[in-house]
Amino acid sequence: MSERVWTAGVIVIGDEILSGRTQDRNVAQIGIWLNVQGIRLREVRVVADDEAAIVEAVNILRARYDYLFTTGGIGPTHDDITVDAIAAALGVPVVVHPQARAILEGYYAARGGLNPARLRMARVPQGAELIPNSSSGAPGIRFDNIYIMAGVPHITAGMLAELTGTLEGGAPLLSRTLGTRAPESEIADLLRETEKAHEGCQIGSYPFFREGMVGANFVVRATDQARLNACADALKAGLEAAGYAVTEGGI
Amino acid sequence: MSERVWTAGVIVIGDEILSGRTQDRNVAQIGIWLNVQGIRLREVRVVADDEAAIVEAVNILRARYDYLFTTGGIGPTHDDITVDAIAAALGVPVVVHPQARAILEGYYAARGGLNPARLRMARVPQGAELIPNSSSGAPGIRFDNIYIMAGVPHITAGMLAELTGTLEGGAPLLSRTLGTRAPESEIADLLRETEKAHEGCQIGSYPFFREGMVGANFVVRATDQARLNACADALKAGLEAAGYAVTEGGI
Numbered sequence: 001m002s003e004r005v006w007t008a009g010v011i012v013i014g015d016e017i018l019s020g021r022t023q024d025r026n027v028a029q030i031g032i033w034l035n036v037q038g039i040r041l042r043e044v045r046v047v048a049d050d051e052a053a054i055v056e057a058v059n060i061l062r063a064r065y066d067y068l069f070t071t072g073g074i075g076p077t078h079d080d081i082t083v084d085a086i087a088a089a090l091g092v093p094v095v096v097h098p099q100a101r102a103i104l105e106g107y108y109a110a111r112g113g114l115n116p117a118r119l120r121m122a123r124v125p126q127g128a129e130l131i132p133n134s135s136s137g138a139p140g141i142r143f144d145n146i147y148i149m150a151g152v153p154h155i156t157a158g159m160l161a162e163l164t165g166t167l168e169g170g171a172p173l174l175s176r177t178l179g180t181r182a183p184e185s186e187i188a189d190l191l192r193e194t195e196k197a198h199e200g201c202q203i204g205s206y207p208f209f210r211e212g213m214v215g216a217n218f219v220v221r222a223t224d225q226a227r228l229n230a231c232a233d234a235l236k237a238g239l240e241a242a243g244y245a246v247t248e249g250g251i
Numbered sequence: 252m253s254e255r256v257w258t259a260g261v262i263v264i265g266d267e268i269l270s271g272r273t274q275d276r277n278v279a280q281i282g283i284w285l286n287v288q289g290i291r292l293r294e295v296r297v298v299a300d301d302e303a304a305i306v307e308a309v310n311i312l313r314a315r316y317d318y319l320f321t322t323g324g325i326g327p328t329h330d331d332i333t334v335d336a337i338a339a340a341l342g343v344p345v346v347v348h349p350q351a352r353a354i355l356e357g358y359y360a361a362r363g364g365l366n367p368a369r370l371r372m373a374r375v376p377q378g379a380e381l382i383p384n385s386s387s388g389a390p391g392i393r394f395d396n397i398y399i400m401a402g403v404p405h406i407t408a409g410m411l412a413e414l415t416g417t418l419e420g421g422a423p424l425l426s427r428t429l430g431t432r433a434p435e436s437e438i439a440d441l442l443r444e445t446e447k448a449h450e451g452c453q454i455g456s457y458p459f460f461r462e463g464m465v466g467a468n469f470v471v472r473a474t475d476q477a478r479l480n481a482c483a484d485a486l487k488a489g490l491e492a493a494g495y496a497v498t499e500g501g502i
Contacts, residue, residue, distance in 0.1 A: 015455055018292045019424070020282030021470060022457065024275070027297065031271030041269045043304070046278065046295035049455075053294070076436035077456040078443035117439030136460065152458065173270070185327035188368030192329035204266055204300075205328040206273065207403065209387065219272065 003223065006039040006169045009061035012046040013054060013072040013082050014151055025153040026071040033160045038169025039067060049073060054085035062089075062146055067167060072151030074138065076117040082148060083141070087125035090143065097124045100139050107137030134158040171223040176232040179251030180244040183207070184216040190238045191218065198231035200224055208251070217250040254474065257290040257420045260312035263297040264305060264323040264333050265402055276404040277322040284411045289420025290318060300324060305336035313340075313397055318418060323402030325389065327368040333399060334392070338376035341394065348375045351390050358388030385409040422474040427483040430502030431495040434458070435467040441489045442469065449482035451475055459502070468501040 010030055016022040024046070031041040042065055047053040054073075062068040073082030087094045100122035101114075108114050121138035124130075131140030131147065133155060140159045141148040147163070149156040184191075184205045195203045204219040218235060222228040236246050261281055267273040275297070282292040293316055298304040305324075313319040324333030338345045351373035352365075359365050372389035375381075382391030382398065384406060391410045392399040398414070400407045435442075435458045446454045455470040469486060473479040487497050 012295075015453075016457055016470070017278065018282055018295065019286060019426075019472075020279040020284075020292075021426075021455075023279050027268065028271040028274050031269050033271075035270060041271075042299060044263075044269065044295075044297035046297075048293060075456070075458060077439045078446065079453075079455055111434070112437065115436065118436040120439075121436075152460065154460070175270075175272075183362070185366065185369040185372075186363065188328045188371075195329065202266075202330075204272075204330055205326070206267055207326060209403065209405070219267070221270075 004170050007042045007065040008034050008039050008067040008069060009042060009065040010044045011057045011061060011068065011070045012044065013049065013070055015049050017046050018048055026156050029153060029157060030069055030160065035173050037167050038172045039167060040173065049079050049081055051081055051085045051088060054082065055089040058086055058089040058146070067145050067147065069147045069149060071149045071156055074121065074148060074150060076120050080120070083123050083125065086143070086146065086148060090125050092126045094123050095126045096122045097128065097130060100124065100130055103139060104137055131159050132162045134162065173221050173223055174225055174228050175219050175221045176228055177217050177219045177250035178232060178236055178239065179215065179217045179247040180239055181213060181215040182239065182244040183214050187239065187242060190242065194231060194235045194238060198227060198234065200227050201231040203235065215251055255421050258293045258316040259285050259290050259318040259320060260293060260316040261295045262308045262312060262319065262321045263295065264300065264321055266300050268297050269299055277407050280404060280408060281320055281411065286424050288418050289423045290418060291424065300330050300332055302332060302336045302339060305333065306340040309337055309340040309397070318396050318398065320398045320400060322400045322407055325372065325399060325401060327371050331371070334374050334376065337397065337399060341376050343377045345374050346377045347373045348379065348381060351375065351381055354390060355388055382410050383413045385413065424472050424474055425476055425479050426470050426472045427479055428468050428470045428501035429483065429487055429490065430466065430468045430498040431490055432464060432466040433490065433495040434465045438490065438493060441493065445482060445486045445489060449478060449485065451478050452482040454486065466502055
């Protein structure tokens with residue numbers, strides 16, 4: 001009997017990620033958080049601050065996955081076009097959300113007051129709900145299965161914390177990591193055969209080259225703890241039989 | 252007269268990026284490198300180690316952009332399926348490239364010899380050329396406008412260095428960064444109007460919240476140095492007139 005697997009996509013919006021000026025950190029934090037919610041991140045797209053590009057990605061990914069998260073482009077400046085683009089994708093107008101306006105009035109009361117640029121951050125696709133922002137006033141936005149988050153990673157981290165436990169998901173993917181100094185090319189057969197012998201388990205192989213040492217971390221993943229351990233234990237025994245010391249948790 | 256703009260897409264292949272286990276570093280380094288070649292990175296997709304997902308992304312992006320780069324999935328283990336998936340997307344068979352085999356034989360001569368797993372790294376879509384790998388033996392692969400690179404960032408860095416100057420491109424996008432302690436929401440009008448007054452220039456606004464301080468870096472981009480400086484100088488003067496100290500190069 002196969003379980004329902006819940007899935008998500010992420011769209012990272014921003015010229016600064018594509019130019020290499022800014023190192024994205026949201027994909028990894030959202031991927032880790034989704035897994036704890038029992039949801040698998042299946043696909044990420046990074047697109048420019050360009051309405052047509054955002055609309056295309058939003059309409060494909062919101063239909064393809066159970067959940068869609070976007071990051072970036074919800075600030076107060078002219079290059080922040082995410083809300084307008086998502087509203088265009090949805091075919092709904094953009095409106096000022098009264099609660100978002102009230103939040104921003106409170107937040108900016110001691111910071112020079114609400115001006116037109118700041119009020120932009122109260123704009124939402126009509127029918128949307130807010131996602132609380134514990135660190136900087138301007139809220140995130142939810143519309144159906146779309147979660148519109150900030151570009152600044154610690155603000156998105158706070159929004160994810162607010163959402164924890166509120167999304168329907170399945171069984172979280174469990175994992176166990178085994179590190180060795182083995183070149184992965186010497187134990188490729190063992191990896192493939194161990195995975196094949198353990199239904200419901202996947203083994204990922206992640207080589208590293210550090211301080212002149214060659215090695216690899218093997219990550220065994222499964223939703224069932226007993227199956228996970230049976231597979232990881234078999235892999236560990238196989239690595240040790242081949243003469244490699246194994247470090248639980250990885251190197 | 253508008254210049255020809257050369258474009259690229261990137262596909263990052265790997266479950267470990269989607270799970271959040273591994274922080275991608277290839278998008279930023281490829282984006283920066285492309286810009287120096289006069290090529291704009293327009294779109295990135297991160298997909299799982301899944302043939303159908305790779306085929307779909309490859310066939311869309313190789314047609315949409317002048318160049319397509321992929322990272323990841325070209326190692327020796329069972330989860331490395333990039334070459335097979337790209338060959339399937341191209342409709343060509345996978346063959347052992349004789350020069351790649353010779354490179355691997357040399358590299359592994361003092362490392363236990365070539366075994367079937369290591370020989371997997373000599374497999375290419377039929378008709379492909381090799382991209383030299385200065386750090387670990389197994390080469391990258393070029394087929395038409397597709398550049399198949401490693402997942403390990405320093406190996407991809409070496410492959411990019413080998414490719415420097417070999418891709419046809421246009422004018423590199425120049426940039427100047429101005430940092431201030433201004434909340435971006437206080438100077439949004441200035442940004443929009445300065446951009447509008449300077450044709451061929453874009454201004455990106457990147458807020459930060461560090462050590463309790465609010466501020467933003469403004470990145471002015473243009474292909475023409477004189478236009479870039481005119482726009483950045485006007486923005487700097489506007490920021491200073493509004494009472495904000497400006498740090499050239501950003502904060």
